[in-house]
Amino acid sequence: MGRIPCCEKESVKKGQWTPEEDHKLSSYISQHGTRNWRLIPKNAGLQRCGKSCRLRWTNYLRPDLKHGQFSDAEEQIIVRLHSVLGNRWSVIAAQLPGRTDNDVKNHWNTKLRKKLSGMGIDPVTHKPYSHLMAEIANTLAPPQVANLAEATLGCLKDEMLHLLTKKHIDIQFQSPAPAPPPITANLGSKHDEHADNDTIEKIKIGLSRAIIQDPETTMNKPWDHHGGNGGSSGNFPGFHYGFEGGSPWSQSMCTGSTCTAGEQQGGQLRVDENGDECSGEKDGRNNMFSGECELWDDLPSNDLMNPLRYPRPHWVQINPRQFWAEARLLKHAAWGRSPRTSRMRPPGLELRFTTM
DNA sequence: AAGCATAGCAACCGCAACAAT
């Protein structure tokens, strides 16, 4: 025999509250208080669950609530407390008069998390992504780092794939040496799912190859702390980070060589439809982290733990900004239209990334 | 102008902690 439900589900109304319901609930609570939520809907003449009434009151109807936009000061409090407390929304909300835990949680999930990500800061740990990756990389053996880098690149590939598969495309990927056979990707026909999956796999392989490595840079091994082109992070070549002190909003993982002034001031980084950089978009879509990641190509994942077998892995630094700019150019070329035709790629696409 | 994608927000759900008996 289970616990009795908090209300009779079948006779209870769900969904948006009407102004009449709000009025009934508010006037009842103003007279009788919020003693027993199970009895409140019955006594107030509402066909609602007590739990639903409590939620409506605490999150919306309470007279001491603020309903407007979050101020900069409030946002900074949330970020600071979240870095210490994590997702303890009720505790965070308690420090913000007039705000509910639901408000804070929603604001975090829709705005602040993206804002931090856009600035290159991991919203979970509140550390710069590059710092985290450097920390991880420094604790792993090179083959494991390769695995990690592969996974990182995999995310980028999926994003790019998504970009490409939004519309019908017919592309050829062509890679510099060692030249793989050109891969024709023909997406958009739904009639043969197996063939489409096969094509997607081919695209993934093509992208892997298209992001081609620079043989000269193989002299710089990621685990060689004395060589390479490491930045301010010190130990791990290719990972640059550095941020200005002060509020979290001024933090950035950018290095001087890869950031615009706008980014260093905390602006959001974007690439527009033309592949041009811009900043400060209000909705924060297409946010990217700047900085660099490293790829060791052509390492079969099932044998990555054998450094003797793969003593000299290839690697390439990827600037995500350039990645997306290239991706958009690729998209425009594939669709056969671009606002700036001078920037269109000729047929026989070559996707290439330069080191910074 | 229509259709689609995305962001923002309100509300729901399940679980755990707490209180009452």
Add this chain to the structure above:
DNA sequence: CATTGTTGCGGTTGCTATGCT
């Protein structure tokens, strides 16, 4: 101390408005 009921919390979902193609 065990059981039962209530409240609070955080994750998730679904609806609506808005923007984009």
